Amino acid sequence: MEQNFGSKRTVVGAHYGLRDWLSQRITAAVMALFTIVLLLQVLFGAEMGYDRWAGIFSSQWMKVLTFVVIVSLLVHAWVGMRDVWMDYVRPVGARLLFQVVTIVWLVGCAGWAIQVLWRL
Amino acid sequence: MRLVDAITGYRYPVMAIVSILHRASGVIMFVLMPFIIWMFDASVSSEISYGQFTSVFAAGVGFLPGWFFKLIALALIWSYLQHFIAGLRHLWMDATHAVDLQFGRQSAFFSIVASLVLTLALGIKLFFF
Numbered sequence A: 001m002e003q004n005f006g007s008k009r010t011v012v013g014a015h016y017g018l019r020d021w022l023s024q025r026i027t028a029a030v031m032a033l034f035t036i037v038l039l040l041q042v043l044f045g046a047e048m049g050y051d052r053w054a055g056i057f058s059s060q061w062m063k064v065l066t067f068v069v070i071v072s073l074l075v076h077a078w079v080g081m082r083d084v085w086m087d088y089v090r091p092v093g094a095r096l097l098f099q100v101v102t103i104v105w106l107v108g109c110a111g112w113a114i115q116v117l118w119r120l
Numbered sequence B: 001m002r003l004v005d006a007i008t009g010y011r012y013p014v015m016a017i018v019s020i021l022h023r024a025s026g027v028i029m030f031v032l033m034p035f036i037i038w039m040f041d042a043s044v045s046s047e048i049s050y051g052q053f054t055s056v057f058a059a060g061v062g063f064l065p066g067w068f069f070k071l072i073a074l075a076l077i078w079s080y081l082q083h084f085i086a087g088l089r090h091l092w093m094d095a096t097h098a099v100d101l102q103f104g105r106q107s108a109f110f111s112i113v114a115s116l117v118l119t120l121a122l123g124i125k126l127f128f129f
Helices: A019-041 A050-058 A060-088 A092-120 B003-010 B015-033 B033-045 B047-057 B066-096 B101-128
Strands: none
Touching: A019 A050, A019 A060, A019 B003, A019 B033, A019 B066, A050 A060, A050 B003, A060 A092, A060 B015, A060 B066, A092 B033, B015 B033, B033 B047, B033 B066, B047 B066, B066 B101
16 A cells, blocks of 8 residues: 655645644744834833824834734734634634634724824 | 533643633633733823823723733733733744653643732732832
8 A cells, every 4th residue: 555644744734724723823023023123112212202102113124124013913813813713613604703703803902003103 | 520510520631721722712712812902002192192092091982990900911911921921832832842741741831820929910010109
């Protein structure tokens, strides 16, 4: 019989498992990096106030990084929340409803955050 | 098995607890996402909105007192720390295949303790300074 395990395994299915797993890890790494970058800017500098806080987000590279983080959060939270619904909500109709609400919630939040970012 | 048996009858190893906390903290941040973006919006948009941002935590808004919002912020702080540290643990395990029992148990325990200690420290800063 033909070998069907290990590296020779015949892969079946929709093939989105690895992609989702990987995108969740990569977006996590991006957000962790952002956390450290932001933390360093908050901790080292003059006394905190509006000018300094808003100044952190006004530089172009920080805007780009923050934008990437917002999109990363969208993807990351989608994979995570979808996993939660898949594990705990059995009825297909209810699961679909929760997933739709999750998408609307996340896209709405991301849109708001990007709007705030781009008018700075 | 009934849910109550699962909750009371199982002995949960610390890794299982961290797994559940990872989900719980993620869901908390998902639900509170509009509050997080409101904080971002108010704190960066203008000097006036920055003042409103700080006054919500100092004096409250409407019938809701300031400590209520500080408590929500503290819940977010804990959620972020727990999710962050447990997430680094995940990335480390994925990258190095460090999946032996002892490492799993110790790092799980570390993530809980470290996030609680940091939450306590930041909570003291948030409420008393």
